[in-house]
Amino acid sequence: MLDKHIESLTSLLGPNGVKFGSDLAAYDQGFDASNLLAGLAALPRDTHQVSEILGYCSAAGLSIVPQGGRTGLSGAAGSSAGQLIVMMQAMAQIVAIDTVSQTVLVEAGCTLEALETAVRAHGLTCGIDLGARGTATIGGMIATNAGGQEAFRFGPMRQRVLGLEVVLSDGRVLNDLTQVIKANGGYDVKQLFIGSEGTLGLITRACLRLAPYEGEAVTAFVAAESLDGAIHLFRRLEARTQGRLLRAEVMNAHHVQLSVKDHGEAALGTFAGDKDCVIFEHTDAAMLEEELGRALEDRLIADALLCKNEKERAAVWKIREDWAVDRAYPKGLWFDISVPLSSLGRYVEELAARLRSYNPAFHLFFIGHMGDGNLHVTVNADHPITDQYKPVTKLVYEGLKEIGGFFSAEHGIGVEKREALLAESDPVRLALMQDIKRLLDPKGIMNPDKVLQVRD
Ligand SMILES: Cc1cc2nc3c(=O)[nH]c(=O)nc-3n(C[C@H](O)[C@H](O)[C@H](O)COP(=O)(O)OP(=O)(O)OC[C@H]3O[C@@H](n4cnc5c(N)ncnc54)[C@H](O)[C@@H]3O)c2cc1C
Numbered sequence: 001m002l003d004k005h006i007e008s009l010t011s012l013l014g015p016n017g018v019k020f021g022s023d024l025a026a027y028d029q030g031f032d033a034s035n036l037l038a039g040l041a042a043l044p045r046d047t048h049q050v051s052e053i054l055g056y057c058s059a060a061g062l063s064i065v066p067q068g069g070r071t072g073l074s075g076a077a078g079s080s081a082g083q084l085i086v087m088m089q090a091m092a093q094i095v096a097i098d099t100v101s102q103t104v105l106v107e108a109g110c111t112l113e114a115l116e117t118a119v120r121a122h123g124l125t126c127g128i129d130l131g132a133r134g135t136a137t138i139g140g141m142i143a144t145n146a147g148g149q150e151a152f153r154f155g156p157m158r159q160r161v162l163g164l165e166v167v168l169s170d171g172r173v174l175n176d177l178t179q180v181i182k183a184n185g186g187y188d189v190k191q192l193f194i195g196s197e198g199t200l201g202l203i204t205r206a207c208l209r210l211a212p213y214e215g216e217a218v219t220a221f222v223a224a225e226s227l228d229g230a231i232h233l234f235r236r237l238e239a240r241t242q243g244r245l246l247r248a249e250v251m252n253a254h255h256v257q258l259s260v261k262d263h264g265e266a267a268l269g270t271f272a273g274d275k276d277c278v279i280f281e282h283t284d285a286a287m288l289e290e291e292l293g294r295a296l297e298d299r300l301i302a303d304a305l306l307c308k309n310e311k312e313r314a315a316v317w318k319i320r321e322d323w324a325v326d327r328a329y330p331k332g333l334w335f336d337i338s339v340p341l342s343s344l345g346r347y348v349e350e351l352a353a354r355l356r357s358y359n360p361a362f363h364l365f366f367i368g369h370m371g372d373g374n375l376h377v378t379v380n381a382d383h384p385i386t387d388q389y390k391p392v393t394k395l396v397y398e399g400l401k402e403i404g405g406f407f408s409a410e411h412g413i414g415v416e417k418r419e420a421l422l423a424e425s426d427p428v429r430l431a432l433m434q435d436i437k438r439l440l441d442p443k444g445i446m447n448p449d450k451v452l453q454v455r456d
Contacts, residue, residue, distance in 0.1 A: 002040065005062060005084065009042050012052045017043050017090075018156040030070020030135075034078035038065060038234065041085040043300060047165060054088060055171030063319035069111060073336070074414025076144065076197040076450050086202060088139050088165035093428035094118050095205070095397040103162060103179045108139025108203045110265025124210040125448075127154035132323045139203045145195035147410030149247045152371025153314060154211060159196060164190040164209035169200075169374040179207045180433040192436060197412050198447040200440045217246050218285040219307040220292060221268070221316045223275035228344035229300035230278045232369060237282065237291055244421075247281035249320050250370035252348075254363060265315055275302050277369060279316055325365045325378055332363075332380025332387075333389055335396045338409040339373045347403065348375075354395045374409040380449065393420065413451045421451070 002020075009018045019027070019041045031034045044050045053187070057064050057198050065079040066086050073199040079085050088109035095105040099122045106115055113133045116126050130136060130148035140146075142164070147156040154160065176190045193201050224230035230250065237245045246341035251259075256277050260269040260410070292304040307313040339347050348366070355362050361381050368375035379385070379392050397420070407424045408417050422430065430452075437454050440446075444454060 001082075005040060005060070005338060006061070008056055009040075009053065009084075009183055012056065013042060013044065013049055017045065017049070018041065020456075025057055028070070030067075030077065031073060032070070032075050032078050034075070034080065035067065035070050035330070036079065037081060038079035038083040038085050038086070039081060040083075041067075041087050043087045044088045045090045047091075047167065047400070048285035050086070050091075050167045050202055051171045053084075054167050054169060057084060057445055058170045058443055061443065061445065062347040063448050064202075065447050066139070066143065066202050068109065068137030068143070069132065069135035069138045070264050072140060072144055072197075072414065073334075073411045074144075074197075074416045076412055076447070077140075077205050078415060078450075088137060091174060091204065092137075097122055097124070097210075098179065099124065101179060102212075103207055104210055105177065105179070105205065105207050106138055107143070107205055108137060110138050112138065112141065119210055120213055123213050125213040126160065127211040128157060128160055128207065136200075138206055142194050142203050142206055143196060143198050144412040145410070147369065147374060149249060149370065151369060151374070151410070152248065153243065153246070158191065160208045161190070161194055161206055162209055164193060164203060165205040166190070166201040166203050167195050169443065169446050173204075177205065177207050181209070193438070195412065197414060197451050199451050200446060202446075211314075214246060214283045216246060217281040217283050218288060218314060219313045220280045220282070220288055220395065221271070221305045221307065222280060222301050223272050223300050223303040224278055225275070225299055229295075230276070230370065231341050233291070233295045233300045234278075234280075236295070237280065237288070238371075240291065241282065241284060241287055244283045244287070245280065246283065247279060248369075248371040249279040249367070250276065250375075251278075251320060251367045252276045254364060255325055255365045255367055256319055258328055258365070259319040259322055259324040262328070263315070263318055263322070265319070268315065268319065271303060271305055273302075277319075279320055287324060293403060315330070320367060325380075326409045329363065329378075329380035331384030331386050332378050333385060333392050335375075335377040335379075335393070336377055336409045337396065337400060338406040339375060339400070340404045341370075341373045343403040343405070344370075344373055346376075347399070347405070350399070351377070351396060354398065355392075356382060358391065358395055369410075373405070397424065415450060418451065418453065 067077045092109040093107045107375040166174045256272045295301045301312045365378040
């Protein structure tokens with residue numbers, strides 16, 4: 001079968017459009033070890049080719065795994081033998097930037113960094129940013145409804161998308177590339193594909209909203225008296241400075257101490273002490289300094305450090321973006337949850353207490369996008385604890401629904417949160433999801449067994 005698929009796909013895409021064997025093995029597998037296991041990949045150059053690939057796969061019963069930058073963190077781009085990977089990197093064109101409407105039409109394989117660089121030249125920004133910016137693609141970000149560091153200002157990807165072009169599982173092309181904010185045409189079908197993790201269709205092009213670029217930011221590293229105090233300061237900065245607060249990233253004290261030790265940044269470790277810390281980025285240095293002074297007087301925060309140059313800024317961001325915790329304690333457990341800001345401080349205290357009483361040898365680390373209450377929680381120990389997934393998940397999710405939070409924030413369901421989706425979701429919502437999957441992918445060829453396991 002493999003030879004037949006290679007021959008058929010080569011006739012559709014030409015020899016450079018099909019990769020297998022050592023050619024495919026030379027690609028970076030990305031974040032998940034199973035990403036390239038299919039051993040066969042197609043690299044379409046335009047929407048027509050994507051349509052031909054899907055038409056062929058539908059007829060041949062060959063299932064596909066769409067892939068962008070392979071930076072996803074939930075195993076949603078994993079593949080296995082007998083499947084076809086569809087890599088979107090050859091569709092990376094920025095088709096048109098409309099500076100008056102403040103929109104961009106872009107192909108799905110364009111990376112976030114390339115798009116941000118292009119729109120910045122026009123004084124605009126995508127209004128979304130994440131650590132994997134250099135590799136993550138617009139298609140992958142739409143498919144996972146990525147959030148990141150600016151979601152508290154502009155929302156996650158769902159709120160950036162105005163229009164989409166999607167190839168359906170039978171090869172038909174859905175063209176819904178509107179470029180306006182108001183477009184009421186009955187059911188907003190394109191929304192189904194945002195966050196669907198490649199299980200309903202393959203996104204080929206998107207029209208995104210842009211925003212005026214606010215200019216260079218100054219960075220403050222703040223040691224919090226309490227999470228509630230830091231949130232109070234966040235709201236003050238937001239209220240007073242109307243859109244000029246760009247980032248508010250939180251890290252617990254354990255995360256800060258472990259990272260600074262790993263990086264040899266003793267001075268930052270002494271500064272942070274036993275406090276949870278927040279990175280604030282703001283475009284008005286004087287205003288930020290003034291508000292930090294007021295917050296110190298009001299004892300909302302314990303201390304604050306304004307970065308004087310790029311070297312200091314990079315050292316502070318390295319604490320947030322480096323993976324020192326996972327290097328120090330491999331095979332821990334990760335969670336990506338949303339907590340309403342009014343409950344964040346109490347939730348973290350109670351989770352720490354629950355974990356302590358379950359097993360005092362377990363460590364609790366978290367980092368997060370404080371502005372929208374998204375915490376990336378890591379629980380680990382001096383030894384691997386992957387066998388503790390079920391009881392620890394119960395402790396992390398306990399009470400979350402009751403306070404209006406959610407078990408899955410921005411990384412998607414993939415394979416890692418499939419069980420949690422079943423346990424945490426409203427049954428009617430789950431049944432509707434199954435119906436939608438059957439309707440849009442009747443042969444079950446689109447990224448099978450990701451998000452949902454649909455059985456007849
Ligand atoms: C260092 C680091 C930092 C990160 N920070 C954040 C963060 O702050 N916020 C956040 O939300 N995420 C973050 N992530 C996760 C990741 O970057 C996002 O999930 C991103 O959206 C994935 O994009 P990708 O192009 O790499 O997609 P991939 O990993 O290739 O694929 C992810 C999913 O999208 C599907 N897919 C990909 N392209 C398409 C397409 N064209 N059509 C249909 N389906 C498609 C795949 O099948 C898969 O289900 C981070 C990851 C890393 C490694």
